[in-house]
Amino acid sequence: MKFICLLVSCLSFQLVSAGLEWQRKADLLLPVQEIYPVVFRGEIYVAGGLSSELPKIEGQMTAKVQIYNPTTNQWRFGPALPEGRHHGQLVAVADQLYLFGGFVQAKGGNWSASADVLRLDQHQAWTKVATLPAPLSETISWVWADKVHLVSGRAPATTANAQWQDQTDVAIHWVFDVKSLSTTEAAALPEAKNSAAGLQLKGRGYLFGGRQVKGSNSDQVYSFDEKSQLWLTQKAMPQAQAGLAAAALQQQILLFGGEFFQQGGGVFTKVWSYSPEDNNWQQQGEMPVPRHGLGAVTLNDAVYVIGGATEAGLKQTSAVLEKVSLKQ
Numbered sequence: 001m002k003f004i005c006l007l008v009s010c011l012s013f014q015l016v017s018a019g020l021e022w023q024r025k026a027d028l029l030l031p032v033q034e035i036y037p038v039v040f041r042g043e044i045y046v047a048g049g050l051s052s053e054l055p056k057i058e059g060q061m062t063a064k065v066q067i068y069n070p071t072t073n074q075w076r077f078g079p080a081l082p083e084g085r086h087h088g089q090l091v092a093v094a095d096q097l098y099l100f101g102g103f104v105q106a107k108g109g110n111w112s113a114s115a116d117v118l119r120l121d122q123h124q125a126w127t128k129v130a131t132l133p134a135p136l137s138e139t140i141s142w143v144w145a146d147k148v149h150l151v152s153g154r155a156p157a158t159t160a161n162a163q164w165q166d167q168t169d170v171a172i173h174w175v176f177d178v179k180s181l182s183t184t185e186a187a188a189l190p191e192a193k194n195s196a197a198g199l200q201l202k203g204r205g206y207l208f209g210g211r212q213v214k215g216s217n218s219d220q221v222y223s224f225d226e227k228s229q230l231w232l233t234q235k236a237m238p239q240a241q242a243g244l245a246a247a248a249l250q251q252q253i254l255l256f257g258g259e260f261f262q263q264g265g266g267v268f269t270k271v272w273s274y275s276p277e278d279n280n281w282q283q284q285g286e287m288p289v290p291r292h293g294l295g296a297v298t299l300n301d302a303v304y305v306i307g308g309a310t311e312a313g314l315k316q317t318s319a320v321l322e323k324v325s326l327k328q
Contacts, residue, residue: 020254020271020284021327025304027319029066029075033293033309036141040092044068044297044304045078047099048085052309052317059110060314061086061103068306068321070299079124085114087137094146094178096120101136101153109162113137113155117176130181133174135161140198142205144226148176149186149205151224154194154213169194169212173224187229193218197246197255201276203227206234208255208274211242217260218242221274235279241268245296247303250326251277254284256305259292265312267292289320301325 032049039045046066054060061084068075081088081099088102097120106112113135118126132150139153150172157168169192174183189207196210196218205224211217217240223232237255244258253274259267269290273282287305294308302325310316 019327021325022288023323023325024288025321025323026068026073026075027321028307029077029319030062030064031317031319032062032066032307033291033314033317034086035293035295035307036088036090037295037297037304037306038090038092038097039297039299040097041095042299043070044299044306045090045092045097046295046306047090048081048088048102049307050086050293050314050317052315059084059105061105061110068304070304079120079126081118081126082128088114089139089141089150091141091143091148093143093148096178098148098176098178099126100141100148100150100176101132101139103137107162109166111164111167112162113167117181130176130183132176133183134172136170136172136174137167138194139172140196140207142198142200144200144203144205146178148178149200149224150174150176151198151205151207152189152193152196152210167213168192187224187231190222190231190233191218191220195242197244199246199248199253201248201251201253204276206246206253206274206276208246208253209237209241209244209258216240216262217258223276234276235281237274238272238281238283239268239270243292244268245294245305245308247296247298249298249301249303249324251275254296254303254324256287256296257291257294257308259312261312267310267312288322289318291318291320294318 063081065078115132117130154167171189171192193210219240221234241258291308
């Protein structure tokens with residue numbers, strides 16, 4: 001046991017000491033933000049999203065699915081979603097691709113939260129296969145034992161469900177079973193919030209930052225232990241951030257970007273690494289192109305940082321794709 005702990009500590013030290021190398025890759029075919037990309041069958045999938053480059057009459061949202069091949073460094077369009085959708089949670093589980101919730105154009109607005117569970121079928125078409133207990137968007141997710149955990153986000157506060165202001169923060173924790181296509185409840189998050197970042201690492205789910213609709217950004221970090229089914233509070237983030245992205249690299253969790261609205265607003269530039277082993281934080285330089293509403297995924301010992309926007313809000317949507325790895 002002492003040897004294992006020492007080895008993990010060495011890995012942590014290697015990441016902190018070596019720093020990160022950023023490599024620009026092929027731009028997205030369409031700039032998008034408010035995305036939750038995922039690795040599926042060795043490629044990166046981005047489904048839907050918002051874009052300042054799209055017409056306002058269409059809600060500045062897209063139904064396009066963009067697929068990146070890391071071997072050829074090329075993007076292509078995949079099977080489109082049934083309609084334009086943003087803030088939908090894309091998840092790969094049990095060799096299948098699902099999309100949970102998100103906002104669509106409905107009831108006269110562009111922020112109508114959806115309860116749809118879509119799945120990419122064998123004919124390469126998106127099909128609705130289930131309905132969540134309630135509409136949900138801006139959630140985070142992780143997969144454990146072929147079950148999808150959905151935590152936090154926003155849902156309609158009343159029967160109204162068309163505009164941004166119709167939504168409120170939630171602390172829900174749902175578990176979706178891909179075998180039965182059913183949803184059950186697990187221990188709720190200690191506080192309601194949206195626009196957080198999350199992932200699962202070594203049997204624990206992690207949720208970083210986020211914000212409340214009528215509040216400010218949060219620096220809180222929570223972990224959920226699958227065995228005890230309990231939430232624990234971990235060391236707070238060095239900065240309160242929301243609209244950020246998280247990905248794991250060599251037993252560390254890297255946090256990228258996010259936005260703030262005080263003093264005219266802006267985008268965070270610093271990259272932070274969190275070590276679950278010693279519950280500690282280190283800065284890992286700065287992003288070459290700081291963004292919020294971006295995505296990050298781990299693939300082949302590297303992290304790919306995707307899309308987002310270089311200004312707070314729905315402005316300056318970016319097509320940038322960067323590969324982040326350890327310096328050799």
